[in-house]
Amino acid sequence: KNEVEQSPQNLTAQEGEFITINCSYSVGISALHWLQQHPGGGIVSLFMLSSGKKKHGRLIATINIQEKHSSLHITASHPRDSAVYICAAPPQGGSEKLVFGKGTKLTVNP
Amino acid sequence: ETGVTQTPRHLVMGMTNKKSLKCEQHLGHNAMYWYKQSAKKPLELMFVYSLEERVENNSVPSRFSPECPNSSHLFLHLHTLQPEDSALYLCASSQFRTGRYEQYFGPGTRLTVT
Numbered sequence: 273k274n275e276v277e278q279s280p281q282n283l284t285a286q287e288g289e290f291i292t293i294n295c296s297y298s299v300g301i302s303a304l305h306w307l308q309q310h311p312g313g314g315i316v317s318l319f320m321l322s323s324g325k326k327k328h329g330r331l332i333a334t335i336n337i338q339e340k341h342s343s344l345h346i347t348a349s350h351p352r353d354s355a356v357y358i359c360a361a362p363p364q365g366g367s368e369k370l371v372f373g374k375g376t377k378l379t380v381n382p
Numbered sequence: 383e384t385g386v387t388q389t390p391r392h393l394v395m396g397m398t399n400k401k402s403l404k405c406e407q408h409l410g411h412n413a414m415y416w417y418k419q420s421a422k423k424p425l426e427l428m429f430v431y432s433l434e435e436r437v438e439n440n441s442v443p444s445r446f447s448p449e450c451p452n453s454s455h456l457f458l459h460l461h462t463l464q465p466e467d468s469a470l471y472l473c474a475s476s477q478f479r480t481g482r483y484e485q486y487f488g489p490g491t492r493l494t495v496t
Contacts, residue, residue, distance in 0.1 A: 276424075305484070313419070313470045313490035316384065320484045358425070369438065370485065372425040 275299075278359050278373035285380050291346040293376045295359030298340065305360040305370065306333050306344050315358070318344070349380045385409040388473050388488035395463065396496055403458040403491045405473030414456040415485065416448060417472040425472065431456060463495045 275298040285291055295304070306318040319326050319333040321342070326333050330349075335342040346353055356377050360370040386407045395401050407414065416428040430438035431450040445467070447459040456473055470492050474485040 307487075313472065313492065314384075315472060315474075315487035315490075317484055317486065360425075369427060369430065370425075374422070374424045 276359055276361050276371050276373040278357075278376050280376060281374065282377045283379070285349050285378070287350055287380055287382050289349050289380075291349050291353070291378065291380075293344045293357050293359075293378070295342045295344070295373055296340055297342075297359075297361045297371075299361075300337070300340070301361045303362070304335055304342050306342070307358040307360060309356040309358060309375065311355070318357075346378075349378075351380045351382050354379050384486045384488065386473060386475055386486050386488035388471075388491050390491060391489060392492045392494075394494045394496060395460070397463060397465070399463075400459070400461040402460065403471055403473075403493075405456040405458075405488055407454055407456075407473075407475035407486070407488075409475055409486060411475035411477050411486070412453050413476050414450060414453075415474040415476075416456065416458050417474065419470040419472060419490070421469075429458075460493075463493075465495050468493055468495045 277296050279294045303320050303322045305320050307315050308318050309315045321333055321335050330347045332345040344357055356375040358375045359373040389404045413432045415430050417425045418428055419425050427440050428442045429448045434450045434453055445462050449457040470490045472490045473488040476485045
């Protein structure tokens, strides 16, 4: 079974700061997901990546398959980035079923 | 707006009540999922339906009963729930077995059992 660990659990930043959230997993996978959950519960898929790096606006996700590690970066953070960021990976190899990390609660203060 | 809708958004029910949660996806996907999110715990997969057949059931108590009448609709029927069942229930959909693992989530139903 894949164990998915995220750090930190909670993160508070000032507007404009560069943010890094880390995710590590224990079993080799074909793709890893980063999700964003806003207060109230709705979840949005940010990235699905299997190698290298992906960028969407101020969000950048990287993955190192050999080290079983992924990072989510937010540049020039803004209060509207405040949310819970969740890393998810298949239980093993490739699978539609996902194992979720506990999430990182990010608060960006103005 | 992710293309997955859930109703109701909030539900308060007593332990003897029977209620149903509804999920609808407008994405043409062929798989739908129910997840439970309790406070300070990771998302837990409850049920997976692919092509309207249940393909996963993660030892969920029988007081939760899913129904998938077609590929666009998913229900979770609730009866004689316990207070510990209070949680956020999330529905998701995806294209099953195509190598595209991305799941699209609904806004969730916040359930409180009194």
